[in-house]
Each structure stands twice: as C-alpha cells, then as structure tokens.
Amino acid sequence: MATQLPDDFKCPISLEIMSDPVILPSGHTFDRVSIQRWLDAGHWTCPITKLPLPEHPCLIPNHALRSLISNYTLVAPSKSQPWPQPQTVISVLISPSSPIETKLNSIAQFARLTKHDSSLRRMLTEWGAAPTVLRCVGSDDSNLQEKALSLLLNLSLEDDNKVGLVAEGAINRVVKVLRLGSPDRRAIAATIITSLAVVEVNKATIGAYPDAIQALVWLLISGKGREKKEAATALYAICSFSDNRRRAIDCGAVPILIGLLDSGLERAIEVLGVLVKCKEGREEMMKVNGCVKVLVQVLRNGSSRGIQYGLFTLNCLCHCGERLCFEAMNEGVLEICMGLIKEENEKIRRYTSSLVQTLRDNHAIG
Numbered sequence: 001m002a003t004q005l006p007d008d009f010k011c012p013i014s015l016e017i018m019s020d021p022v023i024l025p026s027g028h029t030f031d032r033v034s035i036q037r038w039l040d041a042g043h044w045t046c047p048i049t050k051l052p053l054p055e056h057p058c059l060i061p062n063h064a065l066r067s068l069i070s071n072y073t074l075v076a077p078s079k080s081q082p083w084p085q086p087q088t089v090i091s092v093l094i095s096p097s098s099p100i101e102t103k104l105n106s107i108a109q110f111a112r113l114t115k116h117d118s119s120l121r122r123m124l125t126e127w128g129a130a131p132t133v134l135r136c137v138g139s140d141d142s143n144l145q146e147k148a149l150s151l152l153l154n155l156s157l158e159d160d161n162k163v164g165l166v167a168e169g170a171i172n173r174v175v176k177v178l179r180l181g182s183p184d185r186r187a188i189a190a191t192i193i194t195s196l197a198v199v200e201v202n203k204a205t206i207g208a209y210p211d212a213i214q215a216l217v218w219l220l221i222s223g224k225g226r227e228k229k230e231a232a233t234a235l236y237a238i239c240s241f242s243d244n245r246r247r248a249i250d251c252g253a254v255p256i257l258i259g260l261l262d263s264g265l266e267r268a269i270e271v272l273g274v275l276v277k278c279k280e281g282r283e284e285m286m287k288v289n290g291c292v293k294v295l296v297q298v299l300r301n302g303s304s305r306g307i308q309y310g311l312f313t314l315n316c317l318c319h320c321g322e323r324l325c326f327e328a329m330n331e332g333v334l335e336i337c338m339g340l341i342k343e344e345n346e347k348i349r350r351y352t353s354s355l356v357q358t359l360r361d362n363h364a365i366g
Contacts, residue, residue: 007118009069013034013038014031014033014034016031017069018030018031018065022035023060023062024059025054026046029062030047035047058347064198064237068195090128090132092106093106093132093135094132100144107147108147111151114155118158122161124155133155134152138173145181152165152170152173156170159199162196171193171205175209178190178215186223190231193216198237203240203244204243204244206244207241207244208243213238213244213251217248220257220260229267232267232271235253235271236267240274245278254281255284255287258290266303269310270306273313276317282317285313292314293327293331300332308345308347311340311354315354326364329365333355333359340352341353
C-alpha cells in the first residue's frame with residue numbers, strides 16, 4: 001500500500017503510511033508509534049535534522065495530514081500506462097468544441113495518475129494546468145466538477161503548489177462547492193481547504209476570503225457525518241491563525257461545535273481547544289448552557305486526544321471564575337481527574353494537574 005500513495009504520507013522512520021502523524025518540535029512529521037519508539041530508545045535528537053530535542057518533546061497531532069491520508073482513495077496505478085501530454089489535455093479541457101465525455105475522461109485520467117505521482121503533480125502545475133482545473137471545478141456538469149475537485153486535491157498535496165493554487169483563485173471555486181455541491185463534493189472541498197491551509201500564509205488568505213469560514217460553519221450545520229468532520233478539520237487547520245478564530249466565533253461556530261460534541265463528533269473538541277485561546281471564544285463558551293457538562297463528558301468517555309483537548313479547554317474556562325469551577329465539580333470532574341492523573345500519557349497528566357490546581361486556586365477544592 002505504501003508504494004501506491006504519495007511519499008509525503010510515509011513516516012521517515014518506518015517508510016510506512018502514517019496512521020497517527022505527529023509533528024516534532026523540529027517541524028518534521030513522523031508516525032506516533034515510530035517516533036515514540038525512537039524517543040523511548042533514548043534518542044533525544046530529531047531523526048532528520050539530528051538537532052537536539054527538549055527533554056520531553058511535545059508531539060503535536062498533524063490533523064491536516066491525517067485527514068488527507070484518511071480521505072485519500074487508493075487507486076492502483078497501471079505501470080504500462082503512459083502519461084498523457086499535459087498540453088494536449090489542457091487544450092481539450094479549454095476547447096468549447098470538446099465533448100463533455102472527452103473532458104471527463106481526460107481529467108479523470110489525470111486525477112487517477114496524480115494520486116500516486118508527485119512528479120506529475122509538479123509537472124501539471126508547471127505546465128499551467130491550475131486555471132484549467134479550476135475552471136472545471138466551476139463546471140455545471142456534476143461529474144466533471146467532482147473529478148476536477150479530486151485532481152485539485154491531488155495538486156494541493158505538493159507544498160510548492162499550495163500558494164500558487166490560492167493565488168489562481170482556488171478558494172473562490174472551493175467555497176462555491178461548499179455551498180452548492182453534493183455531499184461528496186462538499187467533503188472534498190473542505191479537505192482541499194485543509195490541505196491548502198498547511199502553508200501558514202494561506203491560512204490568513206483563506207480566512208480573509210468572503211464567506212470561506214462562514215461556509216465551513218454552515219457545513220457543520222447542514223452537512224452529514226463526513227462533511228461535518230471535514231469541515232471541523234478545516235476549521236481546526238485555519239484557526240491556528242489567530243484572526244480566523246474571531247471570524248469563526250463571529251460566524252456562530254462555538255454553540256454549533258458544542259452541540260456537535262454533545263452528539264458525538266469528537267473532532268469538535270479540537271476546534272474548541274483552539275477557539276478557547278482567545279477571549280471571545282471563552283466568552284461564547286460561557287454563554288452556552290451545558291458547556292461544562294459536555295466537556296466533562298469528553299473527559300469521561302473521550303479518546304486520548306479528545307481528553308487532552310477537553311482538559312485544556314475546561315482549564316481555560318475555569319480560569320475565568322469560580323462559577324465554572326463549581327459547575328465542573330458538580331459534574332464530577334475531580335473524580336475523573338483522580339483517574340487521569342495516573343495516565344501513561346504525559347500531556348494528559350500535565351493538563352490534569354493544571355486543571356486540579358485551577359480548581360484549588362478558585363476555592364472549588366477545599
């Protein structure tokens with residue numbers, strides 16, 4: 001399987017497709033199991049840069065890459081199949097006289113080939129294919145639009161392509177699909193936002209685009225399971241840029257995310273964990289009835305990652321005053337913390353200790 005997917009999806013240590021990609025302080029991404037094994041063996045340098053790491057390096061989940069890997073449909077390449085000439089295909093796609101079936105077959109072929117071929121993705125961009133692909137994303141033909149979205153997603157996997165695609169107008173096309181596309185196309189569109197947001201400068205550009213964040217928040221309301229998850233992932237990616245947090249809050253994201261979290265969409269707690277970092281986010285969460293109860297429920301039943309974000313979010317809120325501390329105590333948070341303090345996960349232990357200290361400082365614990 002690893003040989004059929006982009007090299008960017010492989011762990012530099014195991015050379016296998018990553019199931020839980022995490023980022024080291026050095027900035028490089030590894031599969032959690034592999035890098036943890038490396039650290040447990042007593043290595044305190046980055047396997048790639050060889051530079052020293054902190055005594056207890058923080059492993060930051062690479063949600064954008066994880067989402068791309070999970071949504072990447074594997075298609076086995078045909079080794080005997082030659083590349084079509086990019087110039088020829090571009091001419092076919094832009095010609096008004098080309099039959100729709102010919103256009104569909106051409107773009108589907110490139111969508112299939114670029115899934116596993118980084119050099120072809122770069123070649124297409126160098127040949128100026130991006131504007132043509134984006135024109136197809138705006139097509140009235142649903143099949144052509146879906147194939148074009150798949151190709152656009154593949155092209156966006158290349159870091160060197162990300163800024164150029166945004167400059168070519170990718171956000172405008174993708175936001176329209178978020179609003180008007182079918183469920184499958186809307187999910188792909190949200191994943192493209194996540195991919196483009198890997199580059200820091202794009203986060204500001206995406207957030208400043210009219211309706212981009214609003215469209216993602218709207219998808220949280222109107223979408224189905226996969227759409228909601230991909231919309232939340234995209235919001236998580238772009239809201240690491242502080243101005244975008246306020247934009248998401250202004251679009252009403254906070255009560256929607258709390259409702260989704262209460263309904264079982266754990267990805268929502270990760271977005272809340274970003275939004276709680278700003279004053280406006282904390283104020284909005286404090287307005288939502290039952291917010292603390294939902295967060296405590298995450299501590300009780302969530303995954304390891306969910307618990308981490310739940311502890312962080314609840315601790316930030318409890319810093320705001322005694323009322324929330326006592327509310328958390330009434331929900332049984334102290335008993336949960338007594339169990340979590342024994343967790344093997346160092347970050348969970350640290351966040352738990354911090355929450356207990358906050359409760360003590362606010363006189364919620366005698």
